Amino acid sequence: MLANAVEGRRLFVLLPFAMIAGLICYAGLPFEPQYWALAGIGAVLAAAIIMSLAQINRLRVLVLLAAFWAGLGLLPVHGALFGTPMLGFPIYGEYEAVVDEILSQTDVERRIIVSRLVPIGDARPAGIVRARLLVGAEPPLQPGDVIRAKLRLAPVPGPVLPGSFDGQFHAFFSGIGAYGNVTSGLSLVSEGSAFDPTRRVEGLRSAIAGRIAAVLEGPASAIGQAMVMGDQSAISDETRDVMAASGLAHIYSISGLHLSLVAGGMFFLLRLALASVPGWTQTLPIKKIAAIGGIVTACGYLLLAGGVANVPALRSTIMLGLIFGAILAGRRALTMRNVAIAALAIIIIDPASIFRASFQLSFAAVVALIGIYELPRLAPPENRGWFSRFARNVRLTALTSLIAGTATVLFSAYHFQQTAPLGVVGNVLVLPVVSFVIMPFAMLSVLAMPFGIEAPFVRIMGWGIERMVDGAELVASWSAGLDSNPLLTSTALIIGLIALAWFAFLQNYWRLAGPVLAIPAVLLFGLDIRPDVLIADTTQAVAVRGADGMGLLTGKAGSFAVDVWSEHYQEEIAPLLPGARCDSLACVANAGQFSVAVVKSAEAFAEDCARHQLVITRLRAPQACRAQAQVVDARDLAAGGVHWLRWDATADGFAVRTAVPNLTRPWRAGPR
Numbered sequence: 001m002l003a004n005a006v007e008g009r010r011l012f013v014l015l016p017f018a019m020i021a022g023l024i025c026y027a028g029l030p031f032e033p034q035y036w037a038l039a040g041i042g043a044v045l046a047a048a049i050i051m052s053l054a055q056i057n058r059l060r061v062l063v064l065l066a067a068f069w070a071g072l073g074l075l076p077v078h079g080a081l082f083g084t085p086m087l088g089f090p091i092y093g094e095y096e097a098v099v100d101e102i103l104s105q106t107d108v109e110r111r112i113i114v115s116r117l118v119p120i121g122d123a124r125p126a127g128i129v130r131a132r133l134l135v136g137a138e139p140p141l142q143p144g145d146v147i148r149a150k151l152r153l154a155p156v157p158g159p160v161l162p163g164s165f166d167g168q169f170h171a172f173f174s175g176i177g178a179y180g181n182v183t184s185g186l187s188l189v190s191e192g193s194a195f196d197p198t199r200r201v202e203g204l205r206s207a208i209a210g211r212i213a214a215v216l217e218g219p220a221s222a223i224g225q226a227m228v229m230g231d232q233s234a235i236s237d238e239t240r241d242v243m244a245a246s247g248l249a250h251i252y253s254i255s256g257l258h259l260s261l262v263a264g265g266m267f268f269l270l271r272l273a274l275a276s277v278p279g280w281t282q283t284l285p286i287k288k289i290a291a292i293g294g295i296v297t298a299c300g301y302l303l304l305a306g307g308v309a310n311v312p313a314l315r316s317t318i319m320l321g322l323i324f325g326a327i328l329a330g331r332r333a334l335t336m337r338n339v340a341i342a343a344l345a346i347i348i349i350d351p352a353s354i355f356r357a358s359f360q361l362s363f364a365a366v367v368a369l370i371g372i373y374e375l376p377r378l379a380p381p382e383n384r385g386w387f388s389r390f391a392r393n394v395r396l397t398a399l400t401s402l403i404a405g406t407a408t409v410l411f412s413a414y415h416f417q418q419t420a421p422l423g424v425v426g427n428v429l430v431l432p433v434v435s436f437v438i439m440p441f442a443m444l445s446v447l448a449m450p451f452g453i454e455a456p457f458v459r460i461m462g463w464g465i466e467r468m469v470d471g472a473e474l475v476a477s478w479s480a481g482l483d484s485n486p487l488l489t490s491t492a493l494i495i496g497l498i499a500l501a502w503f504a505f506l507q508n509y510w511r512l513a514g515p516v517l518a519i520p521a522v523l524l525f526g527l528d529i530r531p532d533v534l535i536a537d538t539t540q541a542v543a544v545r546g547a548d549g550m551g552l553l554t555g556k557a558g559s560f561a562v563d564v565w566s567e568h569y570q571e572e573i574a575p576l577l578p579g580a581r582c583d584s585l586a587c588v589a590n591a592g593q594f595s596v597a598v599v600k601s602a603e604a605f606a607e608d609c610a611r612h613q614l615v616i617t618r619l620r621a622p623q624a625c626r627a628q629a630q631v632v633d634a635r636d637l638a639a640g641g642v643h644w645l646r647w648d649a650t651a652d653g654f655a656v657r658t659a660v661p662n663l664t665r666p667w668r669a670g671p672r
Contacts, residue, residue, distance in 0.1 A: 010505050011060050013336045015067045016343035017501040020354050022071020023347070024494075027169070027355065031664050038073040045069055074351045078173055079666055084129035086168065086669040087178035090154045093123025096189060099145045100130060102202060104233030110135050111233075113176065114147070126153055128177025135182045142206075144192015144199045153180040155669035157538060158641040159659040160564045163490050165415075166355070172667030173352040201303050205229045208304070208446060215455050219469050220462040226252040227465075228442050230305035230313065239469065244416070246475035247405060247423020248430055251468065254305040255312035255362055261439040262301050263320050267294035291324040298324075304446075312362045314349070318342040319366065336504055339370050357415040361408045364496070367504050368407030369400065374507055401427035406515075410496040410522065414488045417568055426475040430468045437464035487569065492526030530569050533596065533645040533654070535616055536561040537637045542598055542616055543573050544580075546591050551577030554587050554598050561642070588612065594647050594654075614645070614654060630654055639663055 026033070045066045052058040097114035104111050115130045131153060141147065156171045156179055171177070192199050209225045216224055222234035232252060243249045271290035274280050298320045305313040322338040343363060346353060353359045401424045409419050438461055445457040495518050502514030534543040534550075541555030541562050551574035555562065566573045580589040585604040588597045588611075597608035599617040609615055609625035614632070621633040630653055632643050640658030648655050660668065 010336075010507065011064065013340040013504045014064060014501060016340050016347060017497065017504070018064045018067035019071035019074070019344070019347050020497065022068040022073075023075060023351055023354055024071075025068075026072050026075050029665075030662055032666060033072070033076065035076065038069075038076065041069055042066075042073065071347070071351070074348070075173065078351055082175050083172050083666060084175045084177040085127050086172060086667060087126065087128055087153060087155050088669055090152065091124055091126065092150070092152050092183070094120040094148065094150045094185070095123060095126070096120060096146060096148045097131070099141050099143055099147060099192075101143060101198075102141065102206075103132070104231055105137070106233055108137055110137060110141070112141065115175075120148065126178065128153075129175040131178040131180055132171075132176050133180050133182065135186055139186070139188045141188070142192060142199050143202050144196045146189040146192075147186060148189050149182045149186040150184045151180050152183050153178040155179075158669070160561050160642055161534075161568055162642070162644050162657040162659045164564075164568070164659070166667075168669055169355070169667045170352055201307070205231070205304060208449065211449055211454055212445070212458055215458040216462040216465075220465040223252045223465050223469070224442070224458070224461055227254065227258060227438065228304065228446065230254045242469070242472050242476045245479050246426040246472040247401075248426050248468070248472045248475075250361075251430070251434060253312060253358070254301075255316050255358075258439060259298050259301055259313065259316040259320055261435060262443050263294040263298040263324075265440060265443065266297040267291060267324070270294075288328050291327040295321055295324045312358050315342055315346050315359070315362055315366075318345050336367070336370050336374065339366055339504070342366075357411060360411045360415075360493075364407040364411060364500055365404040367500055368403050371503050371511060372403050375509065375511075398424055398428045401431070407500075410488070410492060410518075413485045414490075414493055417485065417487070417570060419485045422475050422479045425478070426472060429471040429475065433464050433467050433471070437461070438468065487528035487530065488522070488526050489528045492522045495521045495526055529646060530571075531644045532591070532594075532647045533614065533643075534565055535632055535637070535643040535645070537641040537643075537659070540618075542587075542596075544577050544589055544591055544596055546577055546579065546589070548578060549574065551575070551580070553577050553580050553589050553596060554582075593649060613652075632656075 045062060049059065049062045049066060052062055096118045098116045099112055100115050101113040102110060103113065112133050112135055113130055114133055117126045117128070117131065119125050131151075133151065135141075135149070156168045156176065158168050159166045171179075194200075208229050209231060212224045212228065213221050215221075219236070219239045222232075222236070222239065226232040226235060235252065240249065243251065267290045270293040271286055274284065274286035274289060280286060298317045302313050302317045307314075319338065319342045322341055326332060326335075326338070346359065405423045405427075413419055441457045441461040441464065445454045445461055448454040448457055499514040499518035503511045505511070506514075530545075532545040534541075536542070536555065536559075539555055539559055539561055541559055542553045543550050543555075543562065543565060544553045549571060550569075552562065557573065557575040562573055577589050580587060582588075585601045586597050586599045586608055588608065589595065594613040595611070596614045596616065597604070597612040599605060599608055599615060599619065599621075602619060605615075605617075605622055605625050609621075609628045609631075612629055615621065615625060615629045616632045618634050618637070620635060621631045625631055632645075636643065636658075639660070639662075641660035642658070644657040644659075645654040647653075662668075
């Protein structure tokens with residue numbers, strides 16, 4: 001079985017998995033590897049590969065090792081090329097800066113990326129490459145514009161929980177060294193060049209969004225803008241929750257579905273139009289001409305969707321390019337090798353993206369769909385009526401949704417703590433509307449905009465979006481009470497990656513053994529437990545588990561950290577822990593098996609360190625306190641960020657996890 005896969009040259013599909021393994025190992029290192037060591041290992045591997053060219057089995061192993069090494073060294077290379085010093089403490093002052101990108105915008109505010117920050121007056125140099133700013137809705141801005149304003153720049157926040165999304169990691173590899181906002185005096189100093197391609201594309205995206213907003217309103221307008229040009233900022237939290245609960249959140253995120261419908265639709269229309277001209281089918285390669293049209297359409301849609309920054313759209317564009325390229329070359333289009341090539345391209349272009357949910361979800365779904373497609377299956381009967389064809393399309397839609405949903409359930413549960421148990425039903429109800437109403441009329445709307453006649457097409461698209469939201473609300477109501485799922489650790493993702501690699505490597509039904517065996521492995525090694533204490537690093541929030549659940553010993557309900565904790569662990573955190581007592585010196589609580597003190601004043605250390613198992617303070621605790629109790633003080637919070645603690649009665653102490661493993665990596669903001 002394995003030997004047949006090796007002889008069938010299936011090792012190629014393992015190359016992206018080997019690179020991903022290298023990337024994971026690099027990110028998990030407690031230190032930054034030396035460049036000379038990486039280069040030395042690479043030279044040894046290159047020499048070994050050259051000497052093993054005649055020994056095919058050894059060569060195959062060495063190539064996989066080289067892919068692993070490439071993954072290990074890829075992020076340091078990207079860090080050297082695109083990384084930035086990370087701001088370690090807040091700074092204030094007046095600056096000039098160049099607008100690089102407009103991430104999102106509403107009627108009230110915008111999120112933008114700026115670079116080349118120049119201090120004005122006595123403002124201190126920021127010392128970073130780029131910053132992400134929250135600015136008001138006026139004046140109008142486009143990429144290339146130079147702005148001046150008084151800014152507050154702050155360090156990029158770390159993870160809110162151990163193992164959660166690491167904003168510092170992703171910001172570093174994007175060259176973003178600080179987050180900030182305009183405090184006053186935002187003005188436009190000069191406009192960018194009218195010939196700047198980025199500016200022209202952003203202007204086109206803004207114009208399209210404005211045309212859609214002029215015709216539609218509410219969720220239809222917000223989702224329409226997201227599906228046409230990738231800006232999800234106007235979608236409300238209520239709409240997001242409904243779409244997620246019904247398994248339809250992928251609809252408004254531009255990815256393979258949208259690009260396939262638009263580029264595939266253009267391919268079909270061009271081929272049909274060319275074939276309708278008498279004689280052209282014999283004199284012109286109309287299928288190849290239509291394939292070129294599909295590639296151009298996919299690239300154009302990618303630009304509207306935000307370009308290479310939109311990883312799902314980029315991956316789908318590369319995949320479509322390979323499919324249409326296979327048509328041009330006269331080869332089979334849908335193969336696991338093409339999936340591997342697309343994954344390798346994404347990994348090389350943006351290696352940090354493999355740690356984002358969007359890459360993991362789209363990669364798992366595509367591998368699963370292509371893998372099932374490769375399995376032997378019965379050919380459909382040649383003579384079928386319209387009802388038979390319709391029933392088969394519904395069945396295929398349901399099967400596609402089931403396969404993609406099953407392949408991504410592990411990653412969805414880990415990243416979002418949410419699965420959509422009736423997602424198959426939601427997709428069967430809604431995808432026909434998306435395929436035959438929303439996306440076709442979205443494409444017609446954009447094509448009609450230069451002539452100013454887009455309104456009827458936009459209205460039909462909006463009608464389809466409204467029906468889609470109606471279907472999502474219906475399925476979400478059916479799913480009430482069915483959307484809880486177990487908590488998972490990062491070990492579960494490693495198990496899922498191994499199972500996916502097995503599934504991609506084999507071609508027969510033995511490939512299903514990987515996902516099947518992954519289920520008990522996750523249940524044995526991948527389940528997480530809830531904490532007894534959570535301590536925020538940048539706010540005063542301290543949540544403690546009492547007899548009636550978790551409640552705040554200090555801090556405010558509704559803060560970002562508290563909301564994330566509540567959502568992640570799927571339980572309410574009460575605004576005040578029952579039985580908690582506070583005065584000017586400390587807040588204390590008895591949680592049953594243990595007691596906690598949050599010390600506010602140094603005067604409380606002498607009493608509270610002797611009386612409580614856990615002492616938390618934003619001050620520096622005296623060494624004598626650590627001899628009497630388990631302590632989390634200012635030094636611990638600065639080094640480890642958010643703290644997760646679980647009471648261990650056997651050890652008579654707390655097991656501790658920190659959101660920041662160490663401060664030795666280049667993407668960490670804070671004291672070294």
